[in-house]
Amino acid sequence: MDKQTLLDTSQRISPYIHSTPIFTSQLLDEMADAKLFFKCENFQKMGAFKMRGAVNAILQLTAAQQERGVVTHSSGNFAQALALAAKNLNVPAYIVMPDNAPKVKKDAVLGYGGIITECKSTIAAREEAAAKIVAKKGATFIHPSNDLNVILGNATVGMELLNAHPDLDMIVTPVGGGGLVAGTALASHIFGTDCKVIGGEPKVADDAFRSLISGQIETNMAPNTIADGLRTNLGDINFPIIQQYVDHIICVEEAEIIQAMRLLWERLKIVVEPSSAVAFAAVLKNKAYFKDKLVGIILSGGNVDLENIKFS
Amino acid sequence: MDKQTLLDTSQRISPYIHSTPIFTSQLLDEMADAKLFFKCENFQKMGAFKMRGAVNAILQLTAAQQERGVVTHSSGNFAQALALAAKNLNVPAYIVMPDNAPKVKKDAVLGYGGIITECKSTIAAREEAAAKIVAKKGATFIHPSNDLNVILGNATVGMELLNAHPDLDMIVTPVGGGGLVAGTALASHIFGTDCKVIGGEPKVADDAFRSLISGQIETNMAPNTIADGLRTNLGDINFPIIQQYVDHIICVEEAEIIQAMRLLWERLKIVVEPSSAVAFAAVLKNKAYFKDKLVGIILSGGNVDLENIKFS
Numbered sequence: 001m002d003k004q005t006l007l008d009t010s011q012r013i014s015p016y017i018h019s020t021p022i023f024t025s026q027l028l029d030e031m032a033d034a035k036l037f038f039k040c041e042n043f044q045k046m047g048a049f050k051m052r053g054a055v056n057a058i059l060q061l062t063a064a065q066q067e068r069g070v071v072t073h074s075s076g077n078f079a080q081a082l083a084l085a086a087k088n089l090n091v092p093a094y095i096v097m098p099d100n101a102p103k104v105k106k107d108a109v110l111g112y113g114g115i116i117t118e119c120k121s122t123i124a125a126r127e128e129a130a131a132k133i134v135a136k137k138g139a140t141f142i143h144p145s146n147d148l149n150v151i152l153g154n155a156t157v158g159m160e161l162l163n164a165h166p167d168l169d170m171i172v173t174p175v176g177g178g179g180l181v182a183g184t185a186l187a188s189h190i191f192g193t194d195c196k197v198i199g200g201e202p203k204v205a206d207d208a209f210r211s212l213i214s215g216q217i218e219t220n221m222a223p224n225t226i227a228d229g230l231r232t233n234l235g236d237i238n239f240p241i242i243q244q245y246v247d248h249i250i251c252v253e254e255a256e257i258i259q260a261m262r263l264l265w266e267r268l269k270i271v272v273e274p275s276s277a278v279a280f281a282a283v284l285k286n287k288a289y290f291k292d293k294l295v296g297i298i299l300s301g302g303n304v305d306l307e308n309i310k311f312s
Numbered sequence: 313m314d315k316q317t318l319l320d321t322s323q324r325i326s327p328y329i330h331s332t333p334i335f336t337s338q339l340l341d342e343m344a345d346a347k348l349f350f351k352c353e354n355f356q357k358m359g360a361f362k363m364r365g366a367v368n369a370i371l372q373l374t375a376a377q378q379e380r381g382v383v384t385h386s387s388g389n390f391a392q393a394l395a396l397a398a399k400n401l402n403v404p405a406y407i408v409m410p411d412n413a414p415k416v417k418k419d420a421v422l423g424y425g426g427i428i429t430e431c432k433s434t435i436a437a438r439e440e441a442a443a444k445i446v447a448k449k450g451a452t453f454i455h456p457s458n459d460l461n462v463i464l465g466n467a468t469v470g471m472e473l474l475n476a477h478p479d480l481d482m483i484v485t486p487v488g489g490g491g492l493v494a495g496t497a498l499a500s501h502i503f504g505t506d507c508k509v510i511g512g513e514p515k516v517a518d519d520a521f522r523s524l525i526s527g528q529i530e531t532n533m534a535p536n537t538i539a540d541g542l543r544t545n546l547g548d549i550n551f552p553i554i555q556q557y558v559d560h561i562i563c564v565e566e567a568e569i570i571q572a573m574r575l576l577w578e579r580l581k582i583v584v585e586p587s588s589a590v591a592f593a594a595v596l597k598n599k600a601y602f603k604d605k606l607v608g609i610i611l612s613g614g615n616v617d618l619e620n621i622k623f624s
Contacts, residue, residue, distance in 0.1 A: 021333070042581045170580040256481060260616060269354045269614035302581035311618045 001152075003190050007069040009056055009152045010159055016088055018044055022164055025267050030272075032283055034110045034290045036262075037168065039161045042272045042302025046112065047158050049107050049300050050081035050144070054119040054152030057142045058089050060311045065090045069139040073119075073126035076229055077301055078144035083114030083262070092138055096129045104305060107220075115234045144236060145177025145234025156182050158187030158197075161296045168195050171296035174278040175199035175249060176230035178238035180300060185245035185260055195296075199242075200282030202227045202257060208242070209249040226254055229275035229301065250282035257281050315502050321368055321464045325365035328400055329468075330356055330368045334476055337579050344600045345594055349480065350576075351473045354584045354614025358424065359470050361492060361612050362393035362456070368465030369454045370394075370401050378403045381451040384437035385431075387413040388541050389613055391458035395426030406451055408441040416617060436515055457489025458547025466495030473608045474503040483608035486590040487511035487520045487561060488542035492612060494550035508606075511554075511561040512594030514539045514569060516618055518556065521561040538566055540589035541613070562594035569593050574623050576611070588612045 010133045023038040028150040041049035058070055069092030070219040072082050079095045086093035097106060098121035109116055119129040126287065134141050158171055170268070171188055185197040201208050204222035211234055219233045235244065252260075261277035264270060283290050283297060323553050336349040353361040370382055381404030391407045398405035405547040407426040409418060410433035421428055431441040446453050454462065469492070470483055483500055485493045497509040513520050516537035523546055531545045546554065564572075573589035576582060595602050595609060 046583060263619060265583050269359060271577050271581040271583060306577060306623045 048077040051152035053150030054081040054085035083112035087113040145179030154183030156183040169293040170196040177232040178234040182238035182241040199277040252281040362390040365462030365465035366393040366397035395424035399425040457491030470496040481605040482508040489544040490546040490550035494553040494607030508559040514588040
C-alpha cells in the first residue's frame with residue numbers, strides 16, 4: 001500500500017463524506033492522564049465511519065457495474081451506509097437482512113432507498129441470499145469489512161486525524177470485523193511518525209485478540225456484548241494487515257464499555273454508540289500505558305436506540 | 313446599548329469561553345422546511361451558555377470586589393457557571409442551594425470549587441441566605457438572568473451566530489428567566505439585518521408569553537415542565553429589553569419538547585437538555601411561519617441526568 005493510493009482514496013470520497021471534527025476535553029484528559037483527541041465519526045453521514053468505505057467501494061466499480069448495483073448482508077451500520085452511498089451515487093443497493101432485524105434498522109435502510117431482501121438469521125442463509133442477488137441482478141457483492149476498497153475508505157479517518165495532529169503517539173479504534181482498525185493501521189503506517197495503532201475489543205467478543213495470539217482467524221460464538229457492532233469476526237483481507245501493523249489489542253468488560261460511553265455522553269455532550277466507547281474504555285483501562293501520550297481515539301458511530309439505552 | 317459595548321464584552325470574555333460550533337442537518341431542514349443553524353452551547357464550558365454571563369459579570373467587578381467574592385442562588389446551570397467562572401478567575405464563589413437540590417448538582421458545584429450554603433427551598437429563604445453572605449463577606453450578588461452584565465455576556469451567543477451567518481431571518485431561543493432571549497435580542501438588534509428574535513417557552517411555564525400580553529411581569533405557579541431550566545420568571549432588567557426587541561413567544565407542549573429533544577439527539581448526535589429543545593420545538597410547531605427562512609436556533613445547554621432521561 002503506498003501513500004498515493006491513500007491520497008487518491010481521500011480525494012475520491014471527499015465530495016460524499018464529512019471531514020468530521022476532533023473533540024477534546026480537559027476533564028477527560030485529566031481522568032486519563034493523557035492528551036486525547038476524539039475523532040467524531042458519530043457526526044459522519046448516516047452516523048458512522050462506514051459511509052467512507054461504502055462510498056469508496058462503489059466509486060471503484062465500473063459504470064456498468066454501478067448500473068447493475070451493489071449487494072451486502074448486514075443488519076448494522078454498513079447496511080445503511082451502503083444504501084445511502086448508493087443512493088447518493090445513483091446506484092441500486094440490495095441489502096440482505098435477517099428477518100429478525102429490528103424494525104428501526106429496516107426502516108433506516110428503506111429510508112436511504114435500499115432494497116431489502118429478508119432471510120433467516122444464519123450466516124449461511126445470508127450468504128445464500130446475497131449470492132442469489134449477485135447471480136440474478138449481476139450486482140457486485142461488497143463485504144462490510146473484509147474488502148480492500150472498504151478498508152481504504154476507512155483509512156481516511158486516521159488520515160484526517162494525523163493530518164490535524166501529525167505527532168500522535170497512538171490511535172485507538174474499536175475492533176469488530178477488522179475493517180476500521182486495518183484501515184487506521186495503514187493510515188498510521190504511512191502518515192504517522194512512529195504512531196502505534198491499538199484496538200479495543202469487548203472481552204466477550206475477543207476474537208481479534210485471540211487471532212493475533214494464535215496467528216489464525218478465530219471466531220466468536222454468539223457473543224452477547226452491548227457493543228453490537230463488534231460481534232463480527234476478522235477476514236482474510238484485513239487480518240494480514242492487522243497482523244503486520246496493529247500493535248496490540250486491549251479487551252474491556254461490558255461495565256467498562258458502559259462507563260466509558262456514559263463519560264462521552266456526559267462530558268463531550270455527544271451521542272455515541274456502545275461500540276464507539278470501547279476504544280476509550282481501553283485507554284481508561286490501561287492508563288499507565290497511555291500516560292502523558294498524545295492519543296487519537298476513533299468514535300466510530302452514533303446510531304443508538306434511545307429507548308433501549310440504559311446507564312444504570 | 314451600543315455596538316461597542318457588545319464588542320467589548322465579546323473581547324473581554326473570549327479567553328474564558330468557547331466559541332461554540334454551529335451544526336446543520338439536511339434531514340432536520342427537510343423536516344422543518346427551513347434552513348436551520350443550531351448554535352451548540354451544550355459544548356460551552358460547564359455545558360451551558362450561562363458560562364458567558366457569569367464570566368462577564370465577574371470581570372466587570374473591581375479587583376477589591378473580586379477579592380471578596382460573588383454569590384448567587386440557583387440550583388441549576390448558573391450555580392455551576394458562576395462557580396467555574398470564579399474558579400478560573402481566582403475569585404471565591406458562594407452558592408446558595410436549596411437543601412433538596414439533587415446531590416449531582418451539589419457535587420458539580422463543589423467540583424468547580426464553589427462554596428455551598430444550604431437553605432430551605434423557598435425563594436424567601438434563598439434570598440435571605442444570599443443577603444447574609446453579602447453582608448458578612450462583602451461578596452457581590454449576581455443574579456442568574458436579571459443582571460445587565462449577565463445579559464451582555466449572553467448576547468455573545470447571538471453575536472457569534474450572526475457573525476457566521478449575517479443573513480439570518482430569525483433567531484429562536486428558549487425563555488426561562490429571560491437573560492438569554494434578552495441578550496440575543498440585543499445582539500440581533502445591533503448585528504442582525506432585520507433579524508427577528510423569537511422565544512420558545514413551555515406551555516405550562518408560559519409566564520413570558522403572558523407578560524408580553526399584559527405588559528407586566530407575570531409569574532409561574534410551581535410549573536412542572538421537563539424543561540427544568542425554564543421554570544423561572546422574568547426580571548425588571550431583562551423584561552423591558554424583551555418588550556422592546558423580542559418579536560413574539562411560541563408556547564410548546566411537554567410532548568413536543570421531548571420529541572424535539574429526541575430529534576436533536578438522534579439526528580445531530582448531540583446531548584442537549586430539555587430546555588434546549590424548546591426553541592427547536594417552537595420552530596417545528598409553527599412551520600408555516602419559518603418556511604424557507606434562515607433560522608438560528610440556540611441550543612442552550614447539555615447538562616442532563618442520563619439516568620432519569622426518558623424518551624417514551
